Amino acid sequence: MTESLVQIKNSLPTEVNLLAVSKSHQASSIRSFFHKGQLDFGESRLQEALPKINDLSDLNGICWHFVGRLQSNKVRGVVKNFNVIHSLHSLALSERIARISEEEGRHPKVFLQIKLREDIAKVGFSKEELLSVWPKLMELPNINIIGLMTIAPITLELNERKKLFRDCRDLANKLKLKECSMGMSNDWREAVEAGATWIRVGSLLFGKRLK
């Protein structure tokens, strides 16, 4: 079942933003969401996103967010084509993004991806790791760290997810970061209750992914 954009937007507090995750969906569907007032779109693969970004370059004000696992050889492409990066998961990658952003004259907004529970399927800073590299991250040029991002392990029950989202919010507060990118189609309500400022919703808006 797909929920309408308006339904989701209407149930969000004003400080919570909706990121429409359009991976595997066509440029034409993105265009129609844009015309309904949705400006922020998330993609997780550079190769797949580039032709869509190109196709939609006539849409004034469209904002592209990279949400996928970031590989070091894709950094330049991501920095050049995306406005926001949600998935910065290591110091080395952060240094690389800073250097390339400087070279390209870009100032991407970034979320640091954190992993607060064991999850072999996901990458991310642990809490301890993040706290220890935080001073170094703060010194990097050209990257504007705006918040934390997390993905709940699929095995976690909703109540436990909500706890995890609260932990993410607490850590963001501790670091004086305003934004938390958390919650997807099946747990966005819990994320909002726990203090998300960005929810990343794909299938609930666009329908089942094509691949």
Ligand SMILES: *Cc1c(COP(=O)(O)O)cnc(C)c1O
């Ligand atoms: C695909 C994806 C989403 C959206 O997932 P849905 O369950 O379809 O809402 C959100 N965040 C990330 C990082 C994703 O890769």
